[in-house]
Amino acid sequence: MSTAAPTTPTTPAAVPAAFQAGEATQDRISWVRLSSVYLPLDTPISDAKVLTGRQKPMTEIAFLFAEIGTEGGHEGIGFSYSKRAGGPGQFAHAREVAPNLIGEDPSDIAKIWTKLVWAGASVGRSGLSTQAIAAIDVALWDLKAKRAGLPLAKLLGAHRDSVRCYNTSGGFLHTPVEQVLENATASLERGIGGIKIKVGHPDNAVDLSRVQAVREHIGDAVPLMVDANQQWDRPTAQRVGRALERFNLVWIEEPLDAYDAQGHAALAASLDTSIATGEMLTSVAEHWELIRHSAADIIQPDAPRIGGITPFLKLAALADHQHLQLAPHFAMEIHLHLAAAYPHEPWVEHFEWLEPLFNEHLEIRDGRMWVSSRPGLGFTLSEQAHAWTRESVEFGSRA
Template sequence: MTITGSPEAESAATAPGEPATDRITRIRLSLVHLPLHTPISDAKVLTGRQKPLTEVAFLFAEVGTESGREGLGFSYSKRAGGAGLYAHATEIAPELIGEDPHDIGRLWQKLVWAGASVGRSGLATQAIAALDIALWDLKARRAALPLAKLLGAHRDSVACYNTSGGFLSTPVEGILENATASLSRGIGGIKVKVGHPDSATDIRRVEAVREHLGEAVPLMVDANQQWNRATAQRIGSVLERFDLTWIEEPVDAYDTEGHAALAGKLDTPVATGEMLTSIGEHRDLLRAGACDFVQPDAPRVGGITPFLRIAALADEHHLDMAPHFAMEIHLHLAAAYPRTTWVEHFEWLEPLFNERLECREGRMVVPDRPGLGLSLSDQSHAWTTEQTTVGHRTT
């Protein structure tokens, strides 16, 4: 059974006078392991807390309805957790069968409470994210609108920066080559990883990249939570001279006070939030004034439904936003945010889909295809290790 990407689904917008209700009849869940060409390392590897990253696990949800409409969503996990996402999703997905897919907020709550004994954040809600995102994709497809337009876009393109070329496992010469290639593809900024045990190595690498890029190209650094407060203050002060767009996760993701103290002392903006997995955690972060750029991750917080609540909180706090990873989803969400936004370019996910996102003049362009504008590739099916279907196809 192939649900996503059928011609019928692409053209099935609601006709005048057509009933607005619909019912979910089937859900296909797939666990896909995407291998990386080269193992990559950031500061968490150099401190011995994690092993090099060799693959990313994805949970895909394809939701179909009795009217023939279809939606695609996904969540992901790095290093560990993919099998857990898939297992939890298979347990709770039957709760959606027979439901009206328009009732996304209510259905999100239903799924949360179906698995509440294992929590309302973390892995439990990351499994829900794939289903929630599929429902939003379905809703936008029904309206024959890109998801950004359905949400209320503020722009048709979003400033973008590349991360995948700047890991600590890449020699500085390779980072410079990758940066040149990224800029030639129309990407606007470059992020490099820091947090090397030898801080002088960090400084030399950042200095080399800044000299290579010149002063006009936005440059970000990411410490992946591996500095303590004193180190973050000391190195952050040294890095001020490179005119960085932000310093990302300088201290532990849950050290809200540490992030707030640093944000209050440095001229360089502080960015964080990607590791948080609930609305409440983001609310505490924002109330503490712990960042200048907030970086929510829709798959990690439980999908688009909670992401929109986090975005509303961020707007109330007058914060800029740079959602983490998953550009295929976050491009639409960033386009619908009223303040300054960035989207993170990772080409890693491209083999999973038949479509490609376009970057021009430093910005990623919102596609004009309905919904997320994605369909699964043959390669994604080849990398599928587990799959189950809930419900049935109507005749």
């Protein structure tokens, strides 16, 4: 574990007026801790990217946790993550820009986000650099909601107290179809509302056989989705998409390369089944390309990937303006709150993988995930998360 020397709070004279905390400031950030935590997966995970040779099976997930404290004794926690490469880079970038937080008003979240982005703008304003900032941004929103004594969804202005949820973790391509069926049953018995399975196998017939087996197993009334993880070209997506129509799917996810807005738009226009995509994009601007091309019926942003809650809210406003459905990717501990505050009935994705990291678990029943009464995001780090910590650094002093 490494510890940086305490950072002296920035004085107003040392920074431009636009970045100074004004007379209305009620509190100031005095302490920041960053932690690099690696979550091991019980079974190596394979989707279509593995079967087509683009990636190796996933064996762990790297998390960047940010904890922020103020002079008044308030604290917040947030996280970002990386699957496969990128975890050390996120931690390194966050460590470089985090000292800029000391002395700031924690309520000025949008201003702080901009300040941190420009602190590292030479390496870009999307991708790894903003994913590092995302952990800090989420922590600031958690702090703000805790300070108000409200769940984050209520601070944002909830449209509902629960969100439809579906399970993904039980339907990966490395899993034999018999086990996929057992996993689907277990998910539904737990109270989860829908089932998503992976497709994109090199043999399209295998995909269709697996989808048919799951549909017959869960029945016609249970929502079913599929996810191709960007593995089809346009002709294949068109052919397989048509073949999948008979299974009454809620959506076909990432049928094409994540940046192929025109191809996704053509599919969305030609198929009855909704097209969902967006999880691999790393900025609001990239998502805007999908929106302006009418490339998705259901948009799937990932708050940690696009820079945190602050940019997510900007994107949600754009999606709402176009009357798009919303189904945020992964990180249900964050996305439950954001989905609850979206005007149109959304979905949230259930993965049990992250549960060992936290002392609290989300309530799932009646096909929905429920917002708890706990303030902020409603979670604290477990002893197991601390045991999986490989590196941490602190700035400033804790109140």
